[in-house]
Amino acid sequence: MSIGSEKEIRHLAKRHRKAKVFASFCAAVTWSGVVLLAVLLYQVSIDGFAWLDWQFISSFPSRFPERAGIKSALVGTLWLIGLVALISIPVGVSTALYLEEFAGKGRFAKVIEVNIANLAGVPSIVYGILGLAIFVRYFALERSLVSGALTMSLLILPVIIIASREAIKMVPMSIRYAAYSLGATKWQTAWAHVLPSSFPGIMTGVILALSRAIGETAPLVMIGALTFVAFLPEGPMDSFTALPIQIYNWVSRPQEEFHQLAAAGIIILLVVLLIMNATAIYIRNKTERRLK
C-alpha cells in the first residue's frame, strides 16, 4: 500500500481524531447520567437520613416536623398496591392471553392492539380525571382506596398487557403443538403450559408496572387522595393517603424541615421501588440464562 501525500495523512489523522473525540463525548455523556443518579441519591440521603428513624415510620403526619411521620402514607401505599395487583394482574394477563392465544389475527384483535398502544401513551393525569369523573363521582365510590386502585389499575393495564404479550410470544410453538397433539384444548394448553412457561416474563412486567403505580402521584392528586390522614385505612372504602402524595405535600411547603422530611419519605419510597426493581431484574436474569 502506497503512502499518500502529507496532506492525505493529515486528513486521515484528523478523521480518526474526530472519531476519538466523538467516542469520548458519548461515553462522557452516558457516564454523567450515572453520576447524576449518584448525585441525586446522595443529595436525598444527606437531606433525609437524619430524620429517618422508627419514630418517622411509626408516626402519623403532623404540623410539627419533629413529630411528623409516614405511617398512614406507607400503609396506604401498601393497601393501594395490594388492590391494584388484585385488579390489574388478572385483567391484564387475561387480555394478553386472549390477544396471543385466542383472538387470532382478525380486525378485532388489531383494534384492541392499536388501542392499547395508544392508551400506554395517555398522560397519567388524564387517567386521574377519568377516575375523578367515573369512580369518585359517577359510581360514588368517594375518595376511597377503591377509587384510587381502579384508577391506577387502568393506568398500568397497558404496561402489564404489553409485557405479558411479549413474554407469551417467547414461548416456543413446539410446546403448544405437544399439548395439542395429546388432545389438550386451547385453554388447557394456555393454562397448563403457555402461562407457566411465560410466568417469569409476566412477573417482570407486572412488578415494573406495579412499581410505576407506587410512584405515580398525579392520578391520586386528581381523585383527591388526602394529604393529611391521621388514621389507618381499615377497608377498601376508606379514604387514604400514599407515599408520593405525602412527599408532594411536604415538598410543596416552604419550610426547610419539611423538605428534609420529604427527603426521608423519598428514601422510604425509593427503597420500596428498589426492592421491586431488583426482584424484576433478578427474575429476568435468571430466565435469560435458562432460555439460553
Added chain:
Amino acid sequence: MTQKQLTETPDTDIQSPVSGDTSIRQSRIRWGEAMIKGWLGLCAIVSIVTTAAIVILLVSESLNFFENVSPSEFFFGTTWTPLFEPSSYGVLPLVWGTLIVTIGAAVIAIPTGLASAIYLSEYASDRVRRIIKPVLELLAGIPTVVYGYFALTFVTPSLKTFFPDIQVFNALSAAIVVGIMILPMIATLSDNALKAVPVSLRQGAYALGATSYEVTTRVVVPAGLSGVMASFLLAISRAIGETMAVTLAAGQTPNLSLSMFESIQTMTAYIVQVSLGDTPTGGIAYQTLFAVATLLFSITLVINIVSQLILNRFREVYD
C-alpha cells in the same frame, strides 16, 4: 408441510368441537372453554371501554365548557384567569408554559439521550452495558415527584448561584428535571433501534475505511432513524404530559413570558391546581379542567400516533 400450514393446524383442530362435524368424540360444545374464552375477551374489552370512557368524558364536558366560552376565546385568548374575577379563558399561556418546558427538556435530553444510545450500542463493552442499562432503568423508574423535589432543593438553588435574579419557581429548572426524566427513555429506545441495525452494514462501512464516527453518523443512525425519531416523539409526548415535577418546579403562574427564569404554569399544573383547590363541581371553573385535559390528551395522542406511523412506515427491514 409448509411452515404456514404447520402454524394453522392447531387452530382448525381446536375449533372442531364447535364447528367441525368430522370429530365424533368432541361433537358437543365445551361450555367451560367457551366461558373462559368469553371472560378473556371481556378483559380485552376493558381497554376499549377505557378509551371510549376517556374520549366521551372529555368531549362531552368540553362541549359543556364551549357552551359558556367561545372556542376562539379559549384557543386564541392570551389571559388565563378562570378561578377568579374577572375570569378569562385564553388557554395560550398554559400551552406556552407546556411548550417552553418541553422544548427546554428536548434540547437537553435529545442530544444527550442519542449520545448515550450511540455509546451503548456502538462503543460500550458488554460489561459496561450490564452496568449502564439497569442504571438507566432505575433513572426511568424514579417517581416524578422525586424529580420535583430535586428541582426545588438542588437545581433551582444551583441555578441561583449563576443567575441571581431567577425566581424560586421557574421554567428552566422544570425543563432541566424533565429533560433528565425523559433522557433514559430516549437512550433505551434509541439504543434498541440502533442495535437492530445489522452488523454487516457497519462492517461494510469499516471495510471501506470509514472511522467509527463516520460509521455511526452516516450508516448506523440513518439506518435506525425511524426508531430514533419515534423515541424522540414518545419522550416529547411524555414531557408534555409530565405533571408533578413541573407543578413543583415551575409554579402556578400562567404566563406568556419568553424568560425561562420566571414562574409559568403548564396545562398539567393547572389541572393539579384545580383539583387541589375546592372548586365546586359543575361550574365553569370545573369544566375548564376537562377543556384543558382534552387539549392535552389530543396533543399527546397526535404525537403518539405520528411516532407509531414513523415506526411502521419508515422502518427499514433488514434480513
